Amino acid sequence: MNSRELFNLTLNHRDTGKAVIDFGATPVTGIHVLVVERLRKYFGLSDKPVKVVEPYQMLGEIDAELQQALGVDIIGLSARCNMFGIPNENWREMKMHWGQVVLVPGSFNTTTDNEGNLLIHPEGDLSVPPSARMPRTSYFFDAIIRQEPIDEEKLDVSQNLEEFGQVTDSDLLYWKNQLNSVKDTEKGVIVNFGGTGLGDIALVPAMNLKHPKGIRDVAEWYMSTVMRTDYVHAIFEKQTEIAIHNLTRYKEIAGDLAQAIFICGTDFGTQDSTFCSPETFNELYAPYYRKINNWIHKNTRWSTFKHSCGAVEPFMELFIDAGFDIINPVQINATGMNPVKLKEKYGDRLVFWGGGVDTQKILPFGTPAEVEDQVLRECEIFTPGGGFVFNTVHNIQANTPVENLVAMINALRKFNGEKTI
């Protein structure tokens, strides 16, 4: 049975007897570029600078060689432009402040501030102010808040919709080529078309726009969800309409090649609680999620992927009710996120994509033996009956020890009955 078939079975809650594996198929299941380089060295793969496929979090490309070494079953297809509105093309070398030479898109134009922090400019246009900053002691970017003074009388929904346009013919051509490049693949396929994330706080500052308008400050956005609910409803309503229009066109070219679709990365959980009440979720978000997910289920065979960090156990039933098939990253160390209970309560209705090993304590700071123990335990809990894709809890962060990653990979191989390294 090939990876594509395994992926299909697990999405349909059929027992495969194996942990289906993802590293790098989505922007929330990847590996930091520094760790990718170290893994390549460990496995003795070709010596080359690693492509930064998602520069906001500095995720490195998991190419075919590394996919094979890691046992990856799923590949992901992503949009033409990155989070900063820069096309992923004309790759060139760039030296990062931690000494690593990486590959970035040709228009990845940066400047530095007087403290030596790296600044990236939207669309690579140096004539406009930067939209994100990477401190010189950090390993990835964070948004620079560019909030114009808010005049409540003049707030216009279209300002918060600038980044959600209808798909163009050239975008469709790009996607056709992307899909064509994997048409004979034996791996599972998830598509990240974009545009379906409602109120994703990482996207609110619109780091891809040169002059973002509307509500762009993170705290102001959170307050808008209680203070300007009509405005937020109007954004979601229009965004949903655009998204369904675009999905109609994507469906024509992706058909059954895509097996899953990344819908939304909005975090509803904190370490110990949630960002809103279940009532707010049902009132403000669920109607639009339901509309998008229902359209997908009616018109395609794609499974719908929801990412939300944190203690979201109280929201699992609501996610299911809103039409989500997959939940990620399954933050098993957050309050109430007990893997056994999650599997018992929701395992026949939700695919757990993640939850394979904790990335706040065990993977970065634990011993290889602790990593192996946890990976084996989580696989034993989540794999029976299908509905599980192994991934760490969110992206693997910079400076995660390679020996712990090797322990993770060996545990996976052991679980899947394969030869260890």
Added chain:
Amino acid sequence: MEDILNKIAHCIEFGKINKQSPYPPDMKDMDGADELTKQALNTGLSPDDILKKALVVGMEKIGVKFRENKVFVPQVLMSAKAFSAATVHLKPHFSNGSIKRKGTFVIGTVAGDLHDIGKNIVAMMVEGNGWEVINLGTDVKTAQFIEAIKQHSGCILGMSALLTTTMVNMEKTVKGIREVFPDQKIIIGGAPVTKEFCQKIGADYYSPDPQGAVEMLNKLVA
């Protein structure tokens, strides 16, 4: 007199900033923390009473509700905004000494960390409990923390980290501060931070939630 103090406390607790603010819906067109604080001062109430019997009361209530998951980040941010609207009128009284504060709390996110929502909520809660707060912002280097401790002698220091990669910087920062100020009281927090980590890096206190931080600080000056 007590009525207006209760009204201000209510505005803080429920995030009613001013008359124009549409939130909360059941207080539409009513005076908010801004107008009521001004009125309270005009009627001769002491700034110290306004702070301690209204603002602190409102912030404490929202802090407890937040810890008990009865309200969430957006509501706390609204309360913080209402609190700020009220304190604008009290600012002159802070500098002329007519309001006595519990102490000074210096806070920042550690080097490399730009995530400040949680840190700002802690800062607001502590300020709302009657402390002077010096918010150093994000990506604060060890030297900046040390400089702030020098400037605000006797202060208590708070620092946060949201990322596993910046937790390492937290450890370095605590070590750097201890070399200059071995007895400096340091309280830490942030999503991946734990009590065990706090002990490991030699910080003094850890709180998983803002109200817990407030209560720890209050114990230190009790």
